[in-house]
Amino acid sequence: MTLNVWGISMNLKTFKTKSRVRRALNDAFVFATGAFAYWTSSVSILAAEVEEEEKGPEPLAWQTDLAIWTAVVFVILLFVLWLFAFGPIVKALDLRERNELDRLAAAEKSAADAKDLLMQYRQKLEDSEEEVRRILADAKIDAQKQADEVVAEARQLAADERERALRDIQNASDVALHEIAEKSAILATTLAGKIIKEELDPAKHARLIESAVADAVNNETA
Amino acid sequence: MSGELVNMGELAQHVSDGSAYHLPEFLGVHLELPTICGVQLTRFMVVEVAAAVLMILLFVPLAVKMRSGKPLRGRFWNLLEVFLLYLRNEVIVPSIGKKDADRFTPYLWTVFFFVLFCNLAGLIPWFGASPTGALATTSVLALSTFVILVCSGMKKFGIVGFWVGQVPHMELPFVLSIFLKPMLFVIEVLGLFIKHVVLAVRLLANMFAGHLVLAVMLGFIAATADKFVLWLGVTFASVLMSVCLNMLELFVAFLQAYIFMFLSAIFIGMAQHQH
Numbered sequence: 001m002t003l004n005v006w007g008i009s010m011n012l013k014t015f016k017t018k019s020r021v022r023r024a025l026n027d028a029f030v031f032a033t034g035a036f037a038y039w040t041s042s043v044s045i046l047a048a049e050v051e052e053e054e055k056g057p058e059p060l061a062w063q064t065d066l067a068i069w070t071a072v073v074f075v076i077l078l079f080v081l082w083l084f085a086f087g088p089i090v091k092a093l094d095l096r097e098r099n100e101l102d103r104l105a106a107a108e109k110s111a112a113d114a115k116d117l118l119m120q121y122r123q124k125l126e127d128s129e130e131e132v133r134r135i136l137a138d139a140k141i142d143a144q145k146q147a148d149e150v151v152a153e154a155r156q157l158a159a160d161e162r163e164r165a166l167r168d169i170q171n172a173s174d175v176a177l178h179e180i181a182e183k184s185a186i187l188a189t190t191l192a193g194k195i196i197k198e199e200l201d202p203a204k205h206a207r208l209i210e211s212a213v214a215d216a217v218n219n220e221t222a
Numbered sequence: 223m224s225g226e227l228v229n230m231g232e233l234a235q236h237v238s239d240g241s242a243y244h245l246p247e248f249l250g251v252h253l254e255l256p257t258i259c260g261v262q263l264t265r266f267m268v269v270e271v272a273a274a275v276l277m278i279l280l281f282v283p284l285a286v287k288m289r290s291g292k293p294l295r296g297r298f299w300n301l302l303e304v305f306l307l308y309l310r311n312e313v314i315v316p317s318i319g320k321k322d323a324d325r326f327t328p329y330l331w332t333v334f335f336f337v338l339f340c341n342l343a344g345l346i347p348w349f350g351a352s353p354t355g356a357l358a359t360t361s362v363l364a365l366s367t368f369v370i371l372v373c374s375g376m377k378k379f380g381i382v383g384f385w386v387g388q389v390p391h392m393e394l395p396f397v398l399s400i401f402l403k404p405m406l407f408v409i410e411v412l413g414l415f416i417k418h419v420v421l422a423v424r425l426l427a428n429m430f431a432g433h434l435v436l437a438v439m440l441g442f443i444a445a446t447a448d449k450f451v452l453w454l455g456v457t458f459a460s461v462l463m464s465v466c467l468n469m470l471e472l473f474v475a476f477l478q479a480y481i482f483m484f485l486s487a488i489f490i491g492m493a494q495h496q497h
Contacts, residue, residue, distance in 0.1 A: 037494045062357060064358070065262065067361060068364050070270055070359045073267075073271060074332075076274070077278070078328075078329060080278055080449075081277065081278065081331075082329075082332075085278070085328075086281065086332065087285075088288070088289055088329075089281070089285045089306060090327050093471070094283070095291035096288075140254065
């Protein structure tokens, strides 16, 4: 006996039924196989009918024309953009990057130079302030020194003037005394000569006068 | 407007490729794309060309303006430059390395903006869905990354060196290495292929699913067209949800373009710096 369910044929004679249980199991297996075959066939037929009726979307469907078209368009696009757009843009970006790095390096160098210059100027300013302080101190010292010298010179001049004045006074006094003594001696001699007359010749008279003047000067000095 | 529009096949036509534009019915215009040299033009093909032309129109003038190396003037050009600089400095250079990054930057920029513009094209009404929602497009893009990866790797390490370098360096006894290294080689090479297949499928699935959900959301309106009260409520909710989903799609468009470019950069970086 042969069972045919949806194209699946089975010879039931090959199943040796030794017991009722085994026979029941065999029947169940055959029934299940047939049912499964029927279900899958039905679903396939239904699916085919739906597909035929609706022609639903096939996202994985291959379109050779579109693939070749896409390849051609994309390769041409890539070539054109590489030559005229993205290639030059990459170069421009590299150039800009290099320029920016150069500018950055230059700016850093300028900043470092400016810092050095600032330090130098600060140092110079400090040195200048120190120099100014030193110059002012020196000027003060010089001024004081000059003032002292001027004062000392003035004092010295004053002292010299005083000494010279004193000396002049002394000289004048001496001359005056000498003249007084001389005149006094002449007068005394004249008087004495008149008194004694003939006892004195001109030579004696002169020696007597000089002696009298010297005595007078010595007395005055003493 | 009737319940017939809820047919999945017709809905799918709005998010998949086709040779005609679905313009509003009241215009009474049926725009069929021509055949050129035996090749039937499709909406995706037109979108790809439009994206390519737009990229050339945007980036060639930008390159001219940037050629002097001086900073750009103008908000729009600065915006474009911000995109380029971000991708280069934050994604490409960290992934590939400063030394090799500039060689691959033009390719990765091209991939990013091409995918982005194709993604965004799907959000423009009646212009056509995203070409990135088709396996052919994403496969070609993933294949281009694969080719660049393999070629650049073989150029750097030599043909044998590149393929042998796929096996991680391990201090193994000789007997073990005889068995293990060939197995590891097979696994690594398979992994290399699978990574790029996944790269294609990820973008495809995200873009297709997003547009399909949008179409279904709007399809509810047609489904309830014969019940006026219900139609009013459903229309309001559908339009609201569609607006929200469009915003999400806008984000997804950028995100998927970024992910595609990011993974491409990582794969290329891995090929340039072997185990």
